[in-house]
Amino acid sequence: MASDQHKALLFGAAAAVRLLLFTAFPSLPSLLAGRVEVSTPVTSFKRLQEGLFLYTHNVSPYDGGVYHQAPLLLPLFSLLPNPSYHPFATNLLYTMVDLLSAHALMQIADSGQAAVTRLFTSSRKELRWSSVAIAAGFLFNPFTVATCIARSTSALTNLFILTAMAKASQGALITFVLSMAMASYLAMHPVLLFPPLLILCYDVQATNMKAAPHAWRFAVTHLRRLSIALGALLYLSKLLTGSWDFLGATYGVRLLLPDLTPNVGLWWYFFTEMFDSFREFFLGVFWLHVASYMPGLTIRLRKQPLFVAATLTGIFAVFTPYPSIADAALYLSLVPLFRHLFPLMRYTFLASSSILYASFLGPVFYHLWIYAGSGNANFFYAITLVWSLGLSVIVGDSLYAALRDELDVERPELRGKEVKRI
Amino acid sequence: MPPPAGADASAASTSGPDASESPSESLDAVRSQSHAPPETSESLWLRRSVILSFWAVVALLGLPVWWKTTAIYRADLPLPYMTDWADGKICKPVFPLRIAVEAPLALQDAQHLIHTTQHALDDLNEFSAHHLRLMLSDLPAPANASQQVVRDEGPTSDEDTALSIRLIPVETGPTPRSHLQPYSPTLDVYYAANQIPPPSSTGSPLATFIAHELHKIFAEEQALLAYLLSTTSGAHTAKMQSLSPETTAELERQSTRAFKYAPTYHLTFSLFTPSSMPSAWDIESALQQYLSPLLESFAAISNFTVDSQVQLYAGFSPSVREPEYDEALKAWTLRKEDLSGFINAAEWPLSPSIGIGPTVNFVLYVPSESQSPLLVKESGANSWLVPQWGGVLILNPVSMAGQNGSIPTILTKDALSPAMHTFSDQLISLLGLPQTPASLPLRLSTLKRVRAASLLFSASSTLGALARLTRALPSIPIPDTVAKSVDLTTAHLQQACDHLRDGRFQGALEHARIAEAEAEKAFFERSMVGQVYFPDEHKVAVYLPLLGPVAVPLVMAAIKELKSGLSAIRRR
Known part of the structure; x- marks a missing residue:
């Protein structure tokens, strides 16, 4: 079949590009791993190596206060040969992770849940890209490639999020819950994706079985399964590290933001300027702000749960405490699934140009601030604002397009006409 | 940073489905909504539940977070009790x-x-x-x-x-x-x-x-005790005996000269010489012989650490007038008003404080051969005391037996003995030991009582100051450590007071010492002062820039919904 050939070709090319970059530029991985745009304190590969060193020397990996990632990554990476001397195995692992993510993305695209769900069928549903094209958009996205070369562990998180989406759109309940649990275990905030994806799962189940299962019972069952899976993962981590201390060092760091290393997000600058006595309050406000989108969007776009999940990943890429370009890469690879919304979007030029502007000027301004000393923190922060603005515009614009699309279905006579808010 | 997506999402979600008109109809639509079909109950329900979900997050999670994180924690302090201590109502030392x-x-x-x-x-x-x-x-x-x-x-x-x-x-x-x-x-x-x-x-x-x-x-x-009572607390003045002005002046002079009480003092003995001679001194055995017995007898009151240093080519500071030769005395003289500048604080390595306690400096100055003997002009003395700092002694080479004017390379123990005697006297008055009676143990026990009483007073007044501070600034947080320190202070004060009453002065001193340390710790707790200079108006500047833009669409949407809901009820 042609599509299979295309897929094999694409995956081969993507793997070749990655392995070529790894081998042709041996210093590139460590250069990228040191970039604040790619590696955050909670995903950095260098910190993972530090944790790994402590772990293999039978010291608690969290003792140094450097490692903030999940404990279960340690046994996985300790199986691989030391990446400082034999990087090939690690490189191969990361390449495989990207290919698996692309595979999951193709499954999502193939399921067609982006445009046609149980309760909603877009009027432009014939407007779509092939799954190979979407996977190519993911695999050759420079942000994805940079994340892979930097060996940031957010690549793993992205893999599990995409797998969860893929399994949800296929109605494979157990694997969905497992990969959801894994993603939440690694990065905590993906747990917010659970409600929309559960609705997606429910819809798919209802379509397949011709008789909708009882909604509440379905929700409670799967919530329980998710808690069991998460509890098992956490308990396993406790067995591995010998105490519950890892909770504070991993999720505590994400919640309380003790490490104010600059990143592409909005939190670090705000909290360097914050009065100490209001710090906790604004931590609460910022986290609630991230979380508050989930119920509203899920209720409003009940009929398009996959779109809600994709939009939430965009919100995560802007408003979480330690975002990196890996989160943006995930969102930007999910957006092409909604090709049918593109004609309705109004600010694509503004959004894409501000993203490009930020991607080129961000490293420059960071260099001016940190190395040249001719700039200051405001330079870099201004660029992260533009970056966030670009992503927010895409999020907001696609939301508008999705709503407009629903309206077109509801009242076909208005199709193609200008709408005006009252 | 206002969330553009959020504003857009809520605005779009509240007005998206129902509010669309073709441009030609929009004018009419504004005037009368006759062309717009009535909202379906489904979209109405949807919109309300979206608004409700945002408000639910605000009310159920946001408010508790706000309440929990901005509440100022104030541990309970026994304020009236603390004030009573400060006013001397609880303990009248006898x-x-x-x-x-x-x-x-x-x-x-x-x-x-x-x-x-x-x-x-x-x-x-x-x-x-x-x-x-x-x-x-x-x-x-x-x-x-x-x-x-x-x-x-x-x-x-x-x-x-x-x-x-x-x-x-x-x-x-x-x-x-x-x-x-x-x-x-x-x-x-x-x-x-x-x-x-x-x-x-x-x-x-x-x-x-x-x-x-x-x-x-x-x-x-x-x-001494009467003077202490009169200076520290107004409540005690009533019952004290009247002191003559001369006595008061003398006591005041003594008390300004002496160091503040500390459980540990650091003694530094320094040998300064403008030339290369003498380059060594037998300080260790001299201290052993002349000073150790004195320090041992002080052991019940304070501990001491001792170090020594030798500094060659130590010059006067340029601001001081050079010594003049006085024919009548056949000696080089320093004028009395220049003595304050004699210590070359800029160049001589006399650090103000090493380790915990205050440092008591003793300076032995051996003048060069060309400028000896060196004396104080007015009195002909060769030593003086610097209040709350230490003592200085000029050791003239002529006074060194057998050396006949030439400076020895090593100062022996015997050569140091006059200096050590002077330093001992200076140390005694620097530590505030009374002049009479002649018996050293009696003077030491007097000092013990005086110190215990002064520590008691100072700890009590610190408690009172803390109580006043707590009352005056309701916006400062009071951590549990402060409450714990206050409890410890009052407990030890009470014990010190009991010991005093029963005549166990050593115990009283020890408890008063702990009480004083705890009271100081409570008063100077760092986390208490963080918000002192943070008036309430500043909170507007903290809350508004972020929360204002978020709140406006939320509040507007809620008001609009409530209005339409009310009118719907009225129509019915």
């Missing part, structure tokens, strides 16, 4: 001193003698808080008529005996006469056998003599 009398007499006679002496003593005493109590040494304090602090008589061995009086009958010499032992708290009283008062008499020359002697011995201590 200093009952036990004086044991050893008399080679029959029990009856001895008791009568003590009785009469006590009477005479009480008549002399003007300061009620300071009270001398006589008792027979070998007896477990029988019912003594004048014993005012009546307690159940337990073993008395745990109380300090301030002084013991030995009555020694003699045949020769003038009687009665007395001798105070310099190195033990003992007063020897010599008397003739016929001076023992007969049981019938109410007064006797011997009793009056002993009373006057005791009064004289403790006069300075009483003055």
Whole structure:
């Protein structure tokens, strides 16, 4: 079949590009791993190596206060040969992770849940890209490639999020819950994706079985399964590290933001300027702000749960405490699934140009601030604002397009006409 | 940073489905919504639940977070109790001193003698808080008529005996006469056998003599304590004796000269010389011989750490006038007003404080051969004391025996002995030891009492200041550590007070020391002052820029929904 050939070709090319970059530029991985745009304190590969060193020397990996990632990554990476001397195995692992993510993305695209769900069928549903094209958009996205070369562990998180989406759109309940649990275990905030994806799962189940299962019972069952899976993962981590201390060092760091290393997000600058006595309050406000989108969007776009999940990943890429370009890469690879919304979007030029502007000027301004000393923190922060603005515009614009699309279905006579808010 | 997506999402979601008109119809739509089809109940429900979900997050999660994180934690402090301490309402320090009398007499006679002496003593005493109590040494304090602090008589061995009086009958010499032992708290009283008062008499020359002697011995201590009471707290002034202005001035001079009490002092002995000679000194054995006994006797009050240094080619600071040669004295002289600049603080390595306690500096200056002997012009003295800093001594080479003017390379222990004696005297006055009486143990125990009382007062007044601060600034947080320190302080103050009342001064000093340290710790707690200069108006500037833009669409949407909901109800 042609599509299979295309897929094999694409995956081969993507793997070749990655392995070529790894081998042709041996210093590139460590250069990228040191970039604040790619590696955050909670995903950095260098910190993972530090944790790994402590772990293999039978010291608690969290003792140094450097490692903030999940404990279960340690046994996985300790199986691989030391990446400082034999990087090939690690490189191969990361390449495989990207290919698996692309595979999951193709499954999502193939399921067609982006445009046609149980309760909603877009009027432009014939407007779509092939799954190979979407996977190519993911695999050759420079942000994805940079994340892979930097060996940031957010690549793993992205893999599990995409797998969860893929399994949800296929109605494979157990694997969905497992990969959801894994993603939440690694990065905590993906747990917010659970409600929309559960609705997606429910819809798919209802379509397949011709008789909708009882909604509440379905929700409670799967919530329980998710808690069991998460509890098992956490308990396993406790067995591995010998105490519950890892909770504070991993999720505590994400919640309380003790490490104010600059990143592409909005939190670090705000909290360097914050009065100490209001710090906790604004931590609460910022986290609630991230979380508050989930119920509203899920209720409003009940009929398009996959779109809600994709939009939430965009919100995560802007408003979480330690975002990196890996989160943006995930969102930007999910957006092409909604090709049918593109004609309705109004600010694509503004959004894409501000993203490009930020991607080129961000490293420059960071260099001016940190190395040249001719700039200051405001330079870099201004660029992260533009970056966030670009992503927010895409999020907001696609939301508008999705709503407009629903309206077109509801009242076909208005199709193609200008709408005006009252 | 206002969330553009959020505003867009909520705005779009509230107005998206129902509010669309073709441009040609939009004018009409604004005027009358006749063309817009009525909202379906489904979209109405949807919109309301979206708004409700945002408000639910705000109300159910946001408000508790706000409440929890901005609440100022104020541990409970016993404020009235603390103020009472500061006002001296809880502890009125008294200093009952036990004086044991050893008399080679029959029990009856001895008791009568003590009785009469006590009477005479009480008549002399003007300061009620300071009270001398006589008792027979070998007896477990029988019912003594004048014993005012009546307690159940337990073993008395745990109380300090301030002084013991030995009555020694003699045949020769003038009687009665007395001798105070310099190195033990003992007063020897010599008397003739016929001076023992007969049981019938109410007064006797011997009793009056002993009373006057005791009064004289403790006069300075009483003055010191009275001065302390008068300066520290207004509540005590009522009952104190009136001090003469001269005494007050003298006491004030002494107290400004002395260091503030610290449990540990650091002593630095420095040898400075403008040339290369002498380059060594036998300081260790000199300190061992001349100073260690003194420091050991202070051990009950304070500890000391000692170090020494030698600094060659140490010049005067340029601002000081060079010494002048005085023909009459045949010596180089420094003027008295230049003494304050003698210490070259910029170049001489005399660090102000090493380690915990304050540093007491002792400077031994050996002038160069061309400028010796070097003396102070007005008085011809060669040493002086710098208040609350230390002492200085100029050791002139001529005064060094056998060297005949040339400076030795090594200062021997013997050459250092005059310097060590001077330094000891200076140390004694720097530590605030009283000048009289002649017996060192008595002076030390006086110092102990004075220090205990002053620590007690200062800890109490710190408590009072903390209580005032807590009342005056309701916006500062009070962590639990402060409450704990306050509790410790009051507990130790109470114990110190009890010990004072029972005459156990060593224990009183130790408890007062802990109380003082804890009170200081509570008062200077760092986290309390963070918000002192944070007025409420600033909170607007903190909350508004972020929360304002978020709140506006939320509030507007809620108001709009409520309005339409109300009108729908009214129409029905």
